[in-house]
Amino acid sequence: MGTWVVIALVLLLVGAAGAAISSLSEWSQRGVLDPESAGPQGTRAVVEILREQGVDVRVARSRDDAAELLAAGAATLVLPDAPALSDEALEALADEAADVVLIEPRSRTLSMFLADAAPGGFADGDAVAPACALPAAERAGAITPGVLYLAGDAATACYPVDDAHALLVTADGGTSRSAVDGRSIMTNENLAAEGNAALSLALLGQNPVAVWYVPNVADSDLAPGDLSLGELTPPWVSPVIVLLLAAGVAAAIWQGRRFGPLVAERLPVTVRAAETTQGRARLYAQTRDRTHALDELRIATLRRLARALGLGPAASAAEIADAAALRTGTDRGVARGILIDDLPGTDERFVAVAASLRDLEEAVHAAVRPERNTP
Template identity: 65%
Template sequence: MTAVSPVPATTAPAPTPRRRRVAAWFAIGVALLVVGGIGGAITAANQWAARDALDPDSAGPAGTRALAEVLRAHGVDVEVTRSRADALAALERGSATLVLPDSPALSDDAVAQLADAADDVVLIEPRSRTLDLLLPGSSAAGFAPGDAVAPACDLPEAARSGAVAPGALYAPGSGTTACYPVDDGFGLLVQDDGDRRVSAVDGGVLFTNEHLADDGNAALAANLMGRHPLVVWYVPSAADTDLTDTDPSLGELTPPWVSPVIVLLLVAGVAAGIWRGRRFGPLVAERLPVTVRASETTEGRARLYARAHDPLHAADRLRIGTLRRLAALLGLGAHAAAGDVADAAAGRIGWDRAAVRGILLDDIPRSDAELVALSTRLRDLEEAVHAAVRPERSTR
């Protein structure tokens, strides 16, 4: 049988309510800091990824610094502008090609103003709006499967570049030259109006640092953008916008008293949570309508043990009580182990140590008769220790 300790093992003192409250608020603060840090990191990563895409100053996989260097190596000056005003100022200095990604922050008039100021326009991220605005009648037509295709058109720049693997496909409008056919779409649209040209191609697939060296991508980019001595590369941003927010806010749609009432309700909710969430005070003794004698409780437990046919459980309870009383008689303290109590009792009364351990720890009763016999031995052992420790008070 496993040794039974007379009293529970030593445990650390329970934390006070104040310490628990401080620890809870500290844990909440740490959790908020961690969540905020993760959110900030994700936001920064998303902002960097957005800036990296088709940015001629970026050396990342989605950037286009390699293309800018290729153009400069061919004697073309590349000026990167990050505002519409700077782009217009650069385009006014002479013959120039405007490289224009998708610019959702600009109105149609602003996009048209930029395009009208340039001699050539190369749309490297065309969307339906810019296609319809600068290449009337053209529209998006899906995506190519990824295989390289020949130009299959009369455009000299495409013929010199050779095959490429276009990404997005477009359906041409009236008067538009279409190259790199895939099914019902084309990978390149070009419309000439005298000496002015507007081109549309998926630069995110063809002109980035990651794919510029594939097939004829670099040659196609240089041929489309290198027709003039200056390339003005406009990099759009949400801050550079001419759009005005015409949608009314929630505060403008509601009466003036709604916002103060919402704040008051929030404060009341927080106060109610603090009030109802307080800890209860110490336990208060309550007088019961019925008093049950200890002897009746003991008899009730004994009947339960007998009904369960569990003599070992009953023996453990008897031994725990005996060990607790023996530890007090022998002055061993409240936290003495069961084996130490058994050895001290055997040494005090001169009994065999193994026999005392058998009584207090090891013997396993398997029937009610054995349980009664064990109870008798426990009583005799306790009386012997009591007589040895306090012989003048022993009445047994």
């Protein structure tokens, strides 16, 4: 009993240790751009640096929490991509913020917060200088951009690569809207490269408070958008389907044919042996296949001769022919010719060989049972 208790305790301890390790790993990795993730794709490093610089970074994992924190005072809204939120919900959050930094901008959020802006491709991984008059970019210096954006007329564009830029900023009445690829400059693995850290701190530290919103599927305010098959189908399709079905039924009735009345027949049908023999004989006669017809006669004769001579079922045709010749006193060559070798080239020859078969069989029976021939 004590052994089983020890085993149970060991299993519980191993399970608890595994769960703790799993939870620690999950906490360290979490999602991409998660402010509490210490993994390569997390952003915990920039959050800790901001806090050391006196910026109060508050993580909001629900839309309600983010709205409440933003309403408390001037704050920067750090906004990753939030596909589960409607345009109205995103605009409501942004209206409460003093500044908005899009760290994972998509076409929708670019067009909402930076007029006429759009995705513009990817950089080749080389360091790029600011090439703009934005003070934050000038102080940060060169960065290693990732995703690029096409700027609208009202945006200040920095870090040019061909016709696109890595940073877009618009300012309206003291409120700024910025778009930058957070994966390439703010993640833990990329923060120390070039001026990535300086630019990240300048964008996220514009206010004493930074509200980092982590989108949650439960925050979605989108109505179910899955349409039924009937809603997706044009209105003329259903009547056409009904018309085609009706036409098919009418064509089936019009072109339908009966192949005669059903006949009830008792099975199995018994066919007399004579009818089978006559049918095969007619087939042989029509094809003039004398050889096969004679083979049928010889096989039947050999079978009967073997029984009459007392030979076993394994006896060959030659053995039967020799035994018949010995019993009747017939020459062996003649007996073999009748039972095996002779080929009927004509109908007359076929009749002659058939008669010889009958005569040889009668001679064997007479020799085997002579009492039947005694008067």
